[in-house]
Amino acid sequence: MCGAPGSGKGTQSDRIVEKYHLAHLSTGDLLRQEIATGSELGKLLDSFISKGNLVPDDVIIDILAKHIDSLDADCAGVIFDGFPRNVAQAEALEKMLAERNEATSVLLDLQVEHDELITRLLNRGKVQHRSDDNIDTIKQRLVVYEEKTRPVNDFYKNINKYQAVDGMGTMEEIFERIDSILKQF
Ligand code: AP5
Ligand code: MG
Numbered sequence: 001m002c003g004a005p006g007s008g009k010g011t012q013s014d015r016i017v018e019k020y021h022l023a024h025l026s027t028g029d030l031l032r033q034e035i036a037t038g039s040e041l042g043k044l045l046d047s048f049i050s051k052g053n054l055v056p057d058d059v060i061i062d063i064l065a066k067h068i069d070s071l072d073a074d075c076a077g078v079i080f081d082g083f084p085r086n087v088a089q090a091e092a093l094e095k096m097l098a099e100r101n102e103a104t105s106v107l108l109d110l111q112v113e114h115d116e117l118i119t120r121l122l123n124r125g126k127v128q129h130r131s132d133d134n135i136d137t138i139k140q141r142l143v144v145y146e147e148k149t150r151p152v153n154d155f156y157k158n159i160n161k162y163q164a165v166d167g168m169g170t171m172e173e174i175f176e177r178i179d180s181i182l183k184q185f
Pocket of ligand 1: 003004005006007008009010011012027028029031048049052053054055056060081082083084085089120121123124132141167168169170171174
């Protein structure tokens with residue numbers, strides 16, 4: 001599940017998990033869990049996240065490999081939410097899965113207008129306390145998205161696994177669009 005900050009990756013992943021009984025791996029959530037423990041690693045992670053920059057790839061790949069191997073062998077599949085975040089992570093994911101005789105099925109790219117992204121994130125900033133939901137950090141997250149994450153779309157287009165999803169509208173409408181794609185798998 002890919003898309004800019006605030007595009008609805010977490011919201012839609014929760015709905016998909018409910019319907020299809022998949023495991024949900026959000027690298028952002030895993031990083032925030034580590035930060036909440038107050039560990040030294042958490043403090044280091046927050047120094048990247050609160051500025052809107054990506055956490056180094058080796059840290060992410062390490063966290064992810066551990067979680068993939070601890071998943072229930074019977075789970076129907078996995079949604080990666082907010083990962084891969086750059087082309088190096090996409091290559092690492094494909095390699096990691098191939099080594100386990102698994103493969104990705106599809107990249108869903110949630111497309112949302114710029115102003116709507118900012119509105120959603122500022123609204124969430126008023127009720128939740130994420131260190132990155134303030135206007136300066138949101139702007140940097142969007143710059144990083146354009147520079148580092150958007151090229152991941154081309155990576156999946158090249159291997160015929162890319163699907164754009166209109167991410168504007170109500171949560172229900174967007175879920176219907178995603179569901180019509182997922183039914184094919
Ligand atoms: P991450 O946690 O992945 O955050 P993000 O990409 O910035 O995206 P968000 O979680 O803010 O938004 P979302 O797309 O999940 O939308 P949501 O459903 O919450 O990453 C955070 C940071 O961690 C990164 O900046 C980086 O530092 C680090 N990181 C994470 N993964 C990494 C990786 N792989 N490599 C390196 N670093 C990594 O919706 C947003 C809001 O909008 C919510 O309040 C929601 O209720 C609302 N909303 C949702 N849908 C709608 C709708 N249709 N209409 C109105 N409101 C809506
Ligand atoms: Mg999220």
